[in-house]
Amino acid sequence: MEYREDKKGNKISALGFGCMRFTRKGSSIDLDKAEKEVMEAIASGVNYLDTAYIYPGSEAALGEILYRNHCRSKVNIATKLPHYMIKSINGVEKTFQEELKRLKTDYVDYYLMHMLTDTSTWDKLVKMGIPDWIKEKLADGTIRNIGFSYHGNTEMFKQLIDVYNWDFCQIQYNYLDENSQAGREGLQYAHAKGMPVIIMEPLRGGRLVNLLPDSAKQLIRQQGKGITPAGLAFKWLYDQPEVTCVLSGMNSIEMVKENVRTASESPAGSLTSEEEELIEQVKEEINKSVKVGCTGCGYCMPCPKGVDIPGTFLCYNAVYTEGKSAARMDYLRCTAFRKNFSSASQCVACGKCEKHCPQQIEIRKELKNAARELENFTYKAAKSAVKLLHLY
Incomplete structure (x- = not known):
């Protein structure tokens, strides 16, 4: 197993175990199966295990597995505070204590503000007293490192990096998200600040494996020299020295073994020019189905009304x-x-964005199309609930 260091010199395995996708048996996690997979990973050198308060049964399952096998001290536990569900610092403390109980531990190695969305959300947590609470936990050792996980655009990610002295962060990143979400620019920005970066969704929830177009799968079979679609996606990530750890929701022993092998054989700088070209060809095959030819360059931003234009088109194409x-x-x-919502329906058709688009996309027209496709009843109801409950 390859290891990469955090800012304190701790060695983190290049492959991390994402515990959100433990196999379920009925309404519960199949604990015996999950135990075999987790222990196979640990025996192979994986030492970073990621869970969260809101992953049903995940924290308790992980805690039980580590307790049964007497190996808590051999691994790093990462879990997350669901700040969007909490109204007071007392609620924060209560939730954290519940997490410790579930995990059968008295400390968390890597603790994240879950889905920290923007600086306004952080400001709300500051007013609640989160910085003093974090300081106390770091001082007494019940939290060893503090960070945040993020879904959103590059600029807001960079702003969040700068509002606090974080120890690490976690982003969605893969070869399709190179210029969206935090993106390569955000990854490099965090790294330049000395921050370890944990990668989630390296396969876009399995979509860079199971939902690849047949033409893309054929390209990998013909030109990949035995590499699998998953292996190619992981190797693209490991090639970048700014990447600290890549999470994978492994739910079979075979998957664990394959991912461990890839992590062990893929140091930074090992991606060949042929593999780089293959990835570009695979992306071309994927993009043949897209509706809007947006490259995620961001020249259309900022929108005067706050619309996340590149993010909207990414999701619209993903449909x-x-x-x-x-x-x-x-x-x-x-x-x-x-x-601060950033929905496509906020567009007032001012046209400012179109003046700066290198692809000459009819942005106003496509935002309307995207809103019709993406902002269904469920979306509107959830958005209203967020506003009503002041969750963020």
């Missing part, structure tokens, strides 16, 4: 390349789960 439900969930998370 046709990855499926409606996943695309709409990403859109909801990136535009509505925040204090």
Whole structure:
């Protein structure tokens, strides 16, 4: 296993175990199966295990697995505070204590503000007293490192990096999100600040494996020299020295072994020129199904009305390349789960964006199309609930 260091010199395995997708048996997690997979990963050198308060049963399952096998001290636990569900610092403390109990531990190695969406959300947490609470936990050792996870655009990510002295961060990043979400620019910005970056959704929820177009799968079979679609996506990430750890929701022993092998054989700088070209060809095949030829360059931004134009088009295209439900969930998370909404329907057709678009996209027209596709009843109801409950 390859290891990469955090800012304090701690060695983190290049591959991390994402515990959100433990196999379920009925309404519960299949604990025996999850235990075999987690322990196989740990035996192979994986030492970073990621869970969250809102992943049903995940924290308790992970805690039980580590307790049964007496290996808590061998691993780093990462879990997350659901700040959007909490109204007071007392609520923060109560939730944290519940997490410790679930995890059967008295400390958390890497603790994240879950889905920190914008600086306004952080300001709200500051008023609640979060900085003093964090300082206390770091001082007494119940939290070893503090960070945040993020879904959103590059500029807001960079602003969040600068509002606090974070120890690490977690972003969605893969070869399709190179110029969206935090993107390569955000990754490099965080790295330049000395921050370890944990990668989530390296396969876009499996979409860079199971939902690849047949033409893309054929390209990988013909030109990949035995590499799998998952291996290619992971290797693209490991090639970048700014990437600290890549999370994978592994739910089979075979998947664990394959991902461990890729992580062990893919140091930074190991991606070949042939593999780089193959990835570009695969992206071309994926993009044949897109509706809007947006490259995510961001020249159209900022929008005077706050619309996340590149993010909207990413989700709109995903409806046709990855499926409606996943695309709409990403859109909801990136535009509505925040204090300042960034929905496509906020567009007032001022046309400022179109003057700066290198692709000469009819942005106003396509934003209307995107709003019709993405902002269904469920989206509107969730957005209203966020506003009504002041969750962010």
